Amino acid sequence: MKTKKYLFCFLVIIFTLSGKAQIADSTFGTNGYIPYGVSGNSENNVGIGNNMAIQTDGKIVIAVDKSNPNENTNFWFYTYRYNPDGSPDISFGNNGVSKIFAGDQSKNKDIKIQSDGKIVVIGETEYCTGGVCGAPQFIMMRLKTDGVIDSTFGFNGKILSEDVFGTSGLFANPERVLITPSGKFLIAGRGIAGKPFVGRVNNNGTMDDSFGINGIYSDPNYATLVDLVTDNNGNTFGLMTKYNQNDTINASDTYVLKLDGNGVLDNSFGVGGKTVINTAAYEIPTSIAIRTDNKIVVVGHSQPVYFSGFDDGYGETNTGYILILNSDGSPAPIFPQGFSTYLFQGDSTAFFQKVLITSDNKMLIGGKTISKVSGNYHEKAFIALMDENGNLDSDFNGTGLMKFDYGLHSTIGSLACFFDLELLPNSQILACGYRNPIVHNTSRSLFLLKLKNSNIVFPTAINENIKDEISYTVFPNPAVNVLTVTNNNRNSSEINITIFNINGQVVLTNKFQNQNDFEINVHSFSKGIYFLKIQDENQTVNKKIIIQ
Numbered sequence: 232m233k234t235k236k237y238l239f240c241f242l243v244i245i246f247t248l249s250g251k252a253q254i255a256d257s258t259f260g261t262n263g264y265i266p267y268g269v270s271g272n273s274e275n276n277v278g279i280g281n282n283m284a285i286q287t288d289g290k291i292v293i294a295v296d297k298s299n300p301n302e303n304t305n306f307w308f309y310t311y312r313y314n315p316d317g318s319p320d321i322s323f324g325n326n327g328v329s330k331i332f333a334g335d336q337s338k339n340k341d342i343k344i345q346s347d348g349k350i351v352v353i354g355e356t357e358y359c360t361g362g363v364c365g366a367p368q369f370i371m372m373r374l375k376t377d378g379v380i381d382s383t384f385g386f387n388g389k390i391l392s393e394d395v396f397g398t399s400g401l402f403a404n405p406e407r408v409l410i411t412p413s414g415k416f417l418i419a420g421r422g423i424a425g426k427p428f429v430g431r432v433n434n435n436g437t438m439d440d441s442f443g444i445n446g447i448y449s450d451p452n453y454a455t456l457v458d459l460v461t462d463n464n465g466n467t468f469g470l471m472t473k474y475n476q477n478d479t480i481n482a483s484d485t486y487v488l489k490l491d492g493n494g495v496l497d498n499s500f501g502v503g504g505k506t507v508i509n510t511a512a513y514e515i516p517t518s519i520a521i522r523t524d525n526k527i528v529v530v531g532h533s534q535p536v537y538f539s540g541f542d543d544g545y546g547e548t549n550t551g552y553i554l555i556l557n558s559d560g561s562p563a564p565i566f567p568q569g570f571s572t573y574l575f576q577g578d579s580t581a582f583f584q585k586v587l588i589t590s591d592n593k594m595l596i597g598g599k600t601i602s603k604v605s606g607n608y609h610e611k612a613f614i615a616l617m618d619e620n621g622n623l624d625s626d627f628n629g630t631g632l633m634k635f636d637y638g639l640h641s642t643i644g645s646l647a648c649f650f651d652l653e654l655l656p657n658s659q660i661l662a663c664g665y666r667n668p669i670v671h672n673t674s675r676s677l678f679l680l681k682l683k684n685s686n687i688v689f690p691t692a693i694n695e696n697i698k699d700e701i702s703y704t705v706f707p708n709p710a711v712n713v714l715t716v717t718n719n720n721r722n723s724s725e726i727n728i729t730i731f732n733i734n735g736q737v738v739l740t741n742k743f744q745n746q747n748d749f750e751i752n753v754h755s756f757s758k759g760i761y762f763l764k765i766q767d768e769n770q771t772v773n774k775k776i777i778i779q
Contacts, residue, residue, distance in 0.1 A: 256659065259681040260317030267668035267676040272311060272319035272327035276677045280311075280663035282341045282651045283679075284350075287732065287759035289315035292350055293663060294342040295677065308333035310342065310352055310374065317681065322377060329378030333370055333389075340420075341408045346738060346757050349381060350374040353408040353418060368392035369403035371418065371432070385436030395430060395438065395447070396423050407459040412739045414755070415439055419459045419469060422449060427456035427471050429490060443494030454486055458519045463729050463740050465492035470519040470529060473507060484509045485516045485529060485554060501560030508554055508562070510570045512536050516554075517598075520588045522619070525558040530583040530596055533572060547603060550574055551583035553594070553621050571621050575613070575632060578602050584664075585652050589687055592619040597649035597662055600634065611636050612647040612664055612678060616687065626686045635680065647678060658685045702772050703765050709777035714751040716765065727766040730776075732759070753778050 255263025261270070268275050278295040285291055295309040307330045312323040319327030334356035343351045356370045369392040373384035380388035392403045395418070405420035414434045422428035427450045431442035438446030450456075450471070458470040466489055473486035485508040489500035496504025508514070516531035532549045550572040555563040562569025574581055584598035594617045599610045611634040616627035623631025635647060649664040660682040665675035704717040718726065728751065730739040738756065743749045756778045763774040 254683060256681040256683040258316055260679065263681055265313070265317055265677055265679040273325045274309065274311070274328050274330075276311070276679075277674065278309060278311075278677055279665040279675050280650065280677045280679060281339065283653060283661070283663045284342050284344045285653055285655070285661070286344055286348065287757050290320055291315070291661065291679070292342055292344065293677065293679065294339040294352055294354070296338040296340070296354075298336040298338050299674070305337065306332055306335060308337045308339055308352070308354065308356065308370070308372065310339060310350065310378065311677065312378065313679070317679070324378035329374055331372065331374075331380055333372075335365070336367075337370070340406055343408055343410050343416075345373075345410060345414070346732075346755055348376045348757055350376070350378075351408055351410065351416060353405050355404055366402050367404055369395055369405045369418075369420070369422075371405070371408070371416075371436075373436070383435065390432070390436045394436070395432075396428075404455065406455075406457055409459055409461060411461070411465075412737065417459060417461070417467060419456045421455045422447070425453050425455075426450055427452070427454045427469065429456065429459065429467060429469055429494065431494065441493065443490075446494075448490055448494045448496075450488065452486070457517060460519050460521055461737070462521055462525070463727065463737065465740070466490065466497065467494075468519060468521070468527060470516050472515055480512065481509055482513050483515065485514045485531065487519070487527065487529065487556065487560065489560065499559060506556060506560035508568070508570060510552075510568065511572075514552070517584050518586045520586050520594075522588050522592045523590065524592065526563055526592075527556040527558070527560075528586055528588060528594060529554040529556070530586040530594075530598075532580075532582040532598075547579055549580040549582060549601075551581035551596075551598065553583070553586075553596075553617070555621075565620055575600055575634075578611075581613075582648070584648065584650050587652050587654060589654070593617065593624060593687070594619070594621075595652055595654065595660070595687065597652045597664075599648035599664075609645045610647050611645075612649045612662070612666070612680075614649065614652065614660065614662060614682075616685075633682075635678075646675060649678070649680075654687060655681075657683070658687055659683050660685050660687070702770065703774070705763060705774050705776060708774075709779045710753055711779050712752070712754045714753050714763075714776065716749055716751065716763075718747045718767075725768065729764040729766075731762045731764070 265276050278297040280293045282294045291313045293311040295311050297309050310329040312320040314320050337356040338354045339352050340354040351373050353371045355367050371390045373381040375381050382388050403422050407419045409417040416432040419429045430447045431439040433439050454471040454473040456469050456471045460468050469488045471486040473484045488505045489497040491497050511533040513534040516529050518530050520528045533552050534548050552572045554570050555565050557563050578600035580601045582598045587595040596615045602609050613634045615632045616624045618624045646667040649662045651663050653661040662680045664678045666678040668676040726743045728741045732738050761776050763776050765772040
């Protein structure tokens with residue numbers, strides 16, 4: 232049976248800090264976070280920050296959702312960019328905002344940065360196509376470094392549902408985009424007839440027909456694909472909410488699938504390439520990550536019993552959960568059935584939205600907690616650090632937990648949540664999501680917060696030593712076009728190479744057999760600092776490299 236952990240911690244917020252507490256970076260934005268209103272960018276920093284990416288120069292780009300079905304139609308797709316200090320980057324779009332015509336109720340869901348600095352965004356729109364309007368559909372764009380649409384991608388910089396699924400491809404709800412080491416794009420979400428999909432797109436915006444069927448893997452289950460991650464071997468793991476229609480006992484399950492590099496289910500994983508976990512009436516998975524020991528970590532939120540109404544569950548019975556699977560898809564014995572639920576002291580519910588894995592397999596988790604007070608829901612954004620066994624780690628803030636009550640209280644409650652987290656150099660944390668900036672205002676403003684002194688090891692931090700230098704030589708460093716690696720021991724039959732950018736994202740993987748000297752082409756890499764991981768049968772060696 233699953234376990235439930237009640238995590239009893241003292242509440243520590245930005246304005247009241249213990250001696251060990253992490254603190255907001257006062258050099259960022261206003262007291263550590265992005266302000267609302269005229270002091271913000273050209274859109275007053277309004278909107279929900281769904282996801283973010285960090286450029287090699289430290290600038291921050293945000294995928295923003297400004298849709299509001301209760302207000303006037305908004306036909307624009309929004310991307311915000313900020314300088315490292317949190318000020319709007321006036322060189323990007325209009326005072327830090329790239330605003331591109333898309334369609335009614337457009338939602339920028341995810342964002343990634345190519346090695347050449349161009350920005351890829353993916354989301355949902357009600358763009359009219361084939362004479363049909365008002366149906367949510369897929370949209371993907373590529374922006375130049377100044378926020379202007381890149382016309383060399385797709386058709387005038389965009390690809391739409393019909394470019395991915397054909398003329399029947401309406402009602403698509405894309406969620407994620409990843410960039411492969413070869414510069415292609417993995418895209419995922421909910422596609423035709425409510426079926427989850429994973430697709431691969433060439434760098435020019437055409438479908439990669441070598442992946443799946445016509446570039447698409449489409450799952451037969453009624454489900455929504457919510458997150459995507461790849462491993463160093465080119466495999467893709469999709470995280471889904473699997474819906475059980477007309478089932479009032481078990482409404483939804485957690486569903487993980489594994490595809491090989493060709494978009495085909497890996498039958499060695501779970502049952503026929505899929506693992507389905509059923510532990511509660513409702514399970515809503517949100518984020519997936521892979522540990523250094525290849526175990527798979529999933530977080531989300533769940534409800535123990537079925538409720539038909541919103542108020543019966545939201546803010547009252549939801550618990551955050553962590554699921555840990557072995558590399559073959561079986562539940563890891565860390566928890567009973569691999570699954571554990573969580574509540575924090577003083578809160579009636581918890582929603583886990585994002586998980587990052589540190590280099591020592593700790594879990595950095597963001598989301599929101601809710602307390603129901605006098606019939607009103609009060610949300611607080613939170614960041615928690617848990618050890619590899621799922622216990623709060625006191626190295627973070629003295630308690631393992633921080634809550635941020637920037638959603639302003641009123642008779643209608645308060646709103647604040649984190650959807651994405653980034654670990655930065657110097658043990659800093661960046662979090663983005665939403666908050667309500669004005670009392671009695673349910674409109675959401677971007678919540679972009681920066682912490683310092685987190686005591687968390689940067690996932691690609693490099694500690695080079697003499698042994699590393701003797702085992703392998705890397706030259707030239709700095710490099711321009713080609714990086715040469717020499718195996719000084721000359722006793723390894725297989726050597727695996729992984730290169731990470733400064734944000735911890737994998738930009739290249741390669742495998743060399745029976746070679747003592749091998750070359751790596753870095754000509755297409757953007758200038759900056761990267762981290763090289765060399766693995767052979769006996770050791771793992773880390774190197775910091777510079778590309779000029």
